[in-house]
Amino acid sequence: MQTTTVKLYSLEYNEAKTYLAAALFLAGNLALPQLCHLVHLGGPTLLPIYFFTLVGTYKYGWQAGLLTALLSPLANWALFGMPAAAVLPVIVFKSVLLALVAAWAAARFRRAGVLLLAGVVLCYQFLGTLGEWAYWGDLRTAAQDFRIGLPGxxxxxFGGWAVINLLIRR
Structure with missing residues (x-):
């Protein structure tokens, strides 16, 4: 897969487009987890709640990404009871980390290649694991995404690369 240049935006909080983008990616982060939870251990294995946060942040900047990152876990919990309340702080923490790392990478490199997205995912997962370890006090629990979440x-x-580079190029 080659790296292509895509048009990346940095929307501001005073723009209606920011809230529209965040709402669309929030809707994706509501629908995808519901689909994934139809499969046994689909949530912990496929990590669907982060997908549109990555795509939205990368394409539309940290403001839209941060809104998506904060609202997605909270809306999923309020509407569907997932993620469970006990893990909600960790999911929100990792989601916000993803938005910050993706926004930095998009602004710094201005492209969305597979290796760059791999770096973003590994960075937020590593930092998130450290935060989760501090929260739970248990490395085995904290490293769950690395143990069973590799497909996610x-x-x-690869899915983020495809969506950013093929579906929302403009």
Whole structure:
């Protein structure tokens, strides 16, 4: 897969487009987890709640990404009871980390290649694991995404690349 240049935006909080983009990616982060939860361990394995946060942040900047990152776990919990309340702080933390790392990478490199997205995913997962370890006090629990969530990380990398580069190029 080659790296292509795509048009990346940096929307501001005073623009209606920011809220429209965040709402669309929030809708994706509501629908995708519901589909994934139809499969046994679909949530922990496929990590669907992060997918559109990555895509939205990368394409539309940190403001739209941060809104998506904060609202997606909270809306999923309020509407569907997932993620469970006990893990909600960790999911929000990782989601915000993803938005910050993706926004930095998009602004710094101005492209969305597979290796760059892999770096984003590995960075937020590593930092998130450290935060989760501090929160739970248990490395085995904190490293769950690296133990069973590799398919989800691959989905974020390759699926995120496809969506950013093929579906929302303009």
């Amino acid at each position: 990380m691959l989905l974020q990398i």
